Amino acid sequence: MATVAFIGLGNMGGPMAANLIKAGMTVTVFDLVPAAVEALTAQGALSAKTACGAAASADFVITMLPAGKHVRHLYLGDDDTKGLLDVVSKEAVLIDCSTIDAESAQVVGKHAQAKGIEFMDAPVSGGTAGAAAGTLTFICGGSDKAYQKAQTVLTVMGANIFHAGATGAGQIAKICNNMLLSVLMVGTSESLQLGIDNGLDPKVLSDIMKVSSGGNWTLEKYNPCPDVMENVPSSNDYQGGFMVDLMVKDLGLSQQTSVASNSSTPMGSLARSMYVNHARQGNGRRDFSSIFEQFTPADKK
Amino acid sequence: MATVAFIGLGNMGGPMAANLIKAGMTVTVFDLVPAAVEALTAQGALSAKTACGAAASADFVITMLPAGKHVRHLYLGDDDTKGLLDVVSKEAVLIDCSTIDAESAQVVGKHAQAKGIEFMDAPVSGGTAGAAAGTLTFICGGSDKAYQKAQTVLTVMGANIFHAGATGAGQIAKICNNMLLSVLMVGTSESLQLGIDNGLDPKVLSDIMKVSSGGNWTLEKYNPCPDVMENVPSSNDYQGGFMVDLMVKDLGLSQQTSVASNSSTPMGSLARSMYVNHARQGNGRRDFSSIFEQFTPADKK
Amino acid sequence: MATVAFIGLGNMGGPMAANLIKAGMTVTVFDLVPAAVEALTAQGALSAKTACGAAASADFVITMLPAGKHVRHLYLGDDDTKGLLDVVSKEAVLIDCSTIDAESAQVVGKHAQAKGIEFMDAPVSGGTAGAAAGTLTFICGGSDKAYQKAQTVLTVMGANIFHAGATGAGQIAKICNNMLLSVLMVGTSESLQLGIDNGLDPKVLSDIMKVSSGGNWTLEKYNPCPDVMENVPSSNDYQGGFMVDLMVKDLGLSQQTSVASNSSTPMGSLARSMYVNHARQGNGRRDFSSIFEQFTPADKK
Amino acid sequence: MATVAFIGLGNMGGPMAANLIKAGMTVTVFDLVPAAVEALTAQGALSAKTACGAAASADFVITMLPAGKHVRHLYLGDDDTKGLLDVVSKEAVLIDCSTIDAESAQVVGKHAQAKGIEFMDAPVSGGTAGAAAGTLTFICGGSDKAYQKAQTVLTVMGANIFHAGATGAGQIAKICNNMLLSVLMVGTSESLQLGIDNGLDPKVLSDIMKVSSGGNWTLEKYNPCPDVMENVPSSNDYQGGFMVDLMVKDLGLSQQTSVASNSSTPMGSLARSMYVNHARQGNGRRDFSSIFEQFTPADKK
Structure with missing residues (x-):
């Protein structure tokens, strides 16, 4: 052994x-x-x-x-x-x-x-x-x-x-993946809230997009809108899961890499700034799908 | 009948x-x-x-x-x-x-x-x-x-x-989906190019992210990086598929809706501006996955 | 008469x-x-x-x-x-x-x-x-x-x-100006907070940028950081001035115009989404320079 | 001596x-x-x-x-x-x-x-x-x-x-200023092009915004739209001045600083990605006000 x-x-x-x-x-x-x-x-x-x-x-x-x-x-x-x-x-x-x-x-x-x-x-x-x-x-x-x-x-x-x-390729691949994940999470959150703001049921909209060209990991496994899926952080007051502070750390690594290779990452860097603001508002230890709340009217939270 | x-x-x-x-x-x-x-x-x-x-x-x-x-x-x-x-x-x-x-x-x-x-x-x-x-x-x-x-x-x-x-809900759901699709496409493009800029093989990186938390429809069905998948527009000089001009139209509808409902759509509106610039540079009739080229050094195209 | x-x-x-x-x-x-x-x-x-x-x-x-x-x-x-x-x-x-x-x-x-x-x-x-x-x-x-x-x-x-x-040109010019104003306000806010996060005095930094190539109307007349200028909303708990809700309205008009003319406005649309989120968090009736607080750690507010 | x-x-x-x-x-x-x-x-x-x-x-x-x-x-x-x-x-x-x-x-x-x-x-x-x-x-x-x-x-x-x-404060202040400058330049460019797309004369629009709340250094000293001002790079095919590659370098420093201090810089990071794309399209040695061309229809250049 x-x-x-x-x-x-x-x-x-x-x-x-x-x-x-x-x-x-x-x-x-x-x-x-x-x-x-x-x-x-x-x-x-x-x-x-x-x-x-x-x-x-x-x-x-x-x-x-x-x-x-x-x-x-x-x-x-x-x-x-x-x-x-x-x-x-x-x-x-x-x-x-x-x-x-x-x-x-x-x-x-x-x-x-x-x-x-x-x-x-x-x-x-x-x-x-x-x-x-x-x-x-x-x-x-x-x-x-x-x-x-x-x-x-x-x-x-x-x-x-x-x-x-x-x-080094393991680190690069991981930060590429996690940067993309942050974009999926923010993009899915704003799309769901746009539907809600216009009268759609987020569960119905999620079901449609999940099997359409908007389909992505967050809709499949980790829906950020409360009460659309069971057993995910969004249905448990964003407890557990992957903390905002850890996503901020990973997005920092992705931006360091992007600067070092002179790459352009408009979506990834925007996601980083949004997650930093979210953390600064006191959400650092909540699950990263809580970024959804950035899009929700205060009286709906 | x-x-x-x-x-x-x-x-x-x-x-x-x-x-x-x-x-x-x-x-x-x-x-x-x-x-x-x-x-x-x-x-x-x-x-x-x-x-x-x-x-x-x-x-x-x-x-x-x-x-x-x-x-x-x-x-x-x-x-x-x-x-x-x-x-x-x-x-x-x-x-x-x-x-x-x-x-x-x-x-x-x-x-x-x-x-x-x-x-x-x-x-x-x-x-x-x-x-x-x-x-x-x-x-x-x-x-x-x-x-x-x-x-x-x-x-x-x-x-x-x-x-x-x-x-009206059909229209809302479609523009939510297509807005999200544009975000997936841009986010996937910049993530793949970040990997490439740091020495990764885009095919290997795509295979990893596809089954990880970065997984999304574009990696599954419509990879924007040339020669990663067969029978997709990116492997055919971005011919055919869904034209940039049509994506610009759909993203315009999504922004009209977003303004009308006072919604926040940072990723979707950024994607719209990037697609408009791409169209204005003469790419309006190419497939929408050609946004990948916005991230590619000129001498690699 | x-x-x-x-x-x-x-x-x-x-x-x-x-x-x-x-x-x-x-x-x-x-x-x-x-x-x-x-x-x-x-x-x-x-x-x-x-x-x-x-x-x-x-x-x-x-x-x-x-x-x-x-x-x-x-x-x-x-x-x-x-x-x-x-x-x-x-x-x-x-x-x-x-x-x-x-x-x-x-x-x-x-x-x-x-x-x-x-x-x-x-x-x-x-x-x-x-x-x-x-x-x-x-x-x-x-x-x-x-x-x-x-x-x-x-x-x-x-x-x-x-x-x-x-x-119609009066309306166009006004929304161009106000869209640019929103960009100046957000850009100045994040630049000042970046300086503060790195130990700079916002008053000193403002004085430097005001007469350098970062100079703009907000530094001159309407500094968003509390206690840098007297007699501006930021030094009065963001009371008075130009309300966030009105900026959201004007940015909505600018985006309607941008969509109608198929224009690209990445900074203006990002500012709109940030102001919408800010309004949704209960700041609609505060002065628009309060967007500065989006960048401030919660314990510093 | x-x-x-x-x-x-x-x-x-x-x-x-x-x-x-x-x-x-x-x-x-x-x-x-x-x-x-x-x-x-x-x-x-x-x-x-x-x-x-x-x-x-x-x-x-x-x-x-x-x-x-x-x-x-x-x-x-x-x-x-x-x-x-x-x-x-x-x-x-x-x-x-x-x-x-x-x-x-x-x-x-x-x-x-x-x-x-x-x-x-x-x-x-x-x-x-x-x-x-x-x-x-x-x-x-x-x-x-x-x-x-x-x-x-x-x-x-x-x-x-x-x-x-x-x-170190000298470096911090400089990158704060230059980050803000890049935001002014991009924001002014998109605002001017939005006006042009809607029939306005960029010289008239510049004159209005310069003395209004959109006023900033780029309108005063360095208008990015060709033929609005004399003796600036935009009126000389974007020759001379401050090169895109140097702005990319400074924006890289600002993002390194932003990551190190866990700061949020949505506008600055978006400007960086846009300048990187612009450089990758072959504009690295042109003046940084040439970012204006990203917003211009190809047939107008």
Whole structure:
């Protein structure tokens, strides 16, 4: 059985590591928060005093961190500290599941390549529910070899695994997808409210558009108008789901990427500004489909 | 068998009427263009000297005209001319399949109701190919009774028939859908180009987003990036399909509606401005997925 | 001295008529609200039982009404009612100061021309303060002759009088200006907040941009950020000034015009959607510079 | 008289350094391009073999470089190379006139402060014409002391000198201003074209808006519609002036800043996407007022 080091045991990382343990793998964990480590050791994980200690002898190293600067520092170290790339086995496959800027992934990838180590960026979608159920989506950037080897661990944690291209491509594909998602959500919201303002039943209108050329993921799975679908955040006061603050973060990454490649993203940048305003009005911790309320008259909320 | 009057025999109306003839119905046609009439009489239609003459004794009257002013005039007449509502049987069902402003449909509907005549707006989508194949989508606005009766003729011409609500609701639902479609098309185009600008293969990125939360009709059926899908306009130099000029028309209707109901449609209005600029640059008669080229560097076109 | 008929004595029309009286003109007034009429007769106006009665013998007829449909009906009448054009002297100059759609102005203008009567659209800006002070701006559409003759009354009520072109041009120029104003206001607001978010003093930043290439009317006269300027609505909890609801109305007219001429107005339509959302959140009766609050974090308001 | 080191002698830096020489200062120059150095030594400058050599004994060090990474490297050096901060006198004032990201300016500022050296960011506007004429605008970020001392050299090169705040504030204020400028330019362009599409003379409309609430710098100094003003790029086939590519660069900086501070900039980001599309269509080296052509029908260009 494979030995795995898992570094970063937050809301996502914790249940992902737990699924690897359940599958019988030897998992050594590390996190700066002792309680997060204890929760995993109670389920059978080993622990290490440092991230490098956890990673040193593992077949697979999986990391799940908040931002690019954390990933760079963990993998590359600094003048005083060794990085993961300084300690891991040349046979190991390193998989960063964080959602970060593509440039950071590419920088780490270059350093890994220079040392002959396989590194792959593999950001996930599917949320904490998907992490717990082992049904995450992984969008991978790295060599074919790394992608093939990584199946051993990714298939345990996820249901859909894509190979987007070379290192960094996983991050790019994810932010393209999430930028498009934000556009679908805003566009669907304003279309539904335009129908409502003109006397249409949003359920009837949703049913029509869902099977017409307006059809999209939000109408299918995640209708933003309250009481059109059951078991979605909009029918539960926009609780749960994917937080506005996280969408703002992802849209920030997409705009950084757009600026870096001199690309034009009029819809995506407009969605970002609308989500920032929405967050600033106090909605940061509500589900991202609550953007629908930006279009609703105050007395209808 | 039902008797049908069909008024307006253009690119859409002609093949729609032909399908009714093929189904064995007695169809009396009228159009201002003699050649259009002759094309249908050659297939077995009767003809009449005036629209009112065609409609006077029909069970169903179907109209397919360019704009709201034509529909108003045909149905309501003026000081010198009788309108359809002045001559049809009280038992007839009148179905306007034009894509027009909802207000015109509502005005005609009110006059019809005052005379005890069933009138329904039923704008279509599916293009000339759908008209010929009898696979159009009809989105209907009118009473349950009118909607039920109209099945006799609509099922001959279409594959999907929706009841959006009262008179005018068909127009509203269609412009909501087409506004959303334009947002999907622009948003998908900019997301694909952002990926391309960062080294991704548009086919791989499309495959990933199609089954992820970015999934939408354009990725499924009508990818705007050349050579990603076969048999779509983008792989045929944006020939055929749904013309930019027609999208501009529909987006104009959606903005009229948005202004009339004091609604907010940031994505839809941005799409309209982008399509207008695209048309003004000489692309009016190309397929609407050619908006993708707005995002492409000149040397890549 | 000139004789004037003044029809429509609301917040704007009342003080405008009063200034004509003060200038010694014989003013006959009409309004559907008796109290509005009485307020003017107390200042020396004559009154008439009908609008046509007031207008029949006047040298100048001035109208100030809410929307295009009111203007059309007043000037053109209907099957049962005479319109102003049916009763006025051929020597009279008719001046509509309402802010309405250009098409209505053009329709009235054509009917007037057919009867040999001079008609001019002359929408105003400057608000109730300008109406009281006689310092309004008039933007006129009509013949040179009408424009020259109208100086007699316009100079009494206003300080700046422009001739934009033929009939309807006054309305077009006004909605172009007000659309641009909305863009200046939103663009200035987001620029100031971007500076604030990055540690700049909004007063210092305003002073810099005002004399640089970002200089515009809002920085000069109407800074949207509280406490940067004195005696502007932003420093008085956004009371007074030009209401959000009125900006929404004007932006609706600009979008109707944009659709009718197939024009592209990406910034203007985005501003409209933002103002509609702002109004729907309960800000309709606050000053239009309150759009600044859309960009401000909730805890800073 | 002051001794000055001037590093970076491009289209802007060259004439700026020349003005210091003309004012009688002792100027030592450095540039990687020998011809650029020779052009200045021919005017009386001294030259040095390295940037550090030029700066070592100067009272003022002025730098004018393309991007943040160049500025960081020049001031901070790296493992193998000394930076300016390692060699200059503690009494010197260092002034970076480059337009770069604020973060780079702040990083350099912190290092300078740690060494007790006065550093100021002072990006300029006014173009090559202003550089030659000595009429540039400087927007400065740094301590009061640095700002006061810098007057000695800044007043020789510029006509307007602003103190925006602490280190980095000069860059922030400049990108706020230039973002707003892009919004003024696009908004004015679409407003003028809306008027033209509806029959107005753009010169008349410009004259009206310029003195009304739509008034802004572009109408005053830089009208984007051909043949409205003399001696502006729009009346010279959009030659000269401020290039589209440079506006794209500045708008990229503004979006980076907006993302970093989680700010909402709907108009600014829309302007950026429009300018990117415009550049991608082959207009990168034309004046930025050529965005007007995006709104013009193809047959009118």
